[in-house]
Amino acid sequence: MIDPAYAAAGALVGLLVGLTGVGGGSLMTPLLMLGFGITPAVAVGTDLLFAAGTKLAGTLAHGTGRSVEWRIVALLTAGSLPAALATTLVLHALGAP
Incomplete structure (x- = not known):
């Protein structure tokens, strides 16, 4: 419902x-x-x-x-994915839920 x-x-x-x-x-x-x-x-x-x-x-x-500039998407992804992964690893190391 x-x-x-x-x-x-x-x-x-x-x-x-x-x-x-x-x-x-x-x-x-x-x-x-x-x-x-x-x-x-x-x-x-x-x-x-x-x-x-x-x-x-x-x-x-x-x-x-x-209406997408794919080159910019690739550049943003190249920075954001490693940063998101690194943040996840740091939070995991700190014992975050």
Whole structure:
């Protein structure tokens, strides 16, 4: 069964992201924590999985619409993937959940 409060929160975040281009994680994670009392680790994980789906849809729409500069995507990826991996390893070494 769909909880109307969660559906409304998702719709609100989707609307704000669509209007402003602000990343949904900066809106959804605090909303899950403050509005629904979800722990930070679960809120981040939940938001990441939610974002994966919405980003896939956006990627397909923009990729097929030829509104992507793929060279810049490759350059951004070359920096962000190693940084994300290094951060994950550091957090794991520190014992983060």
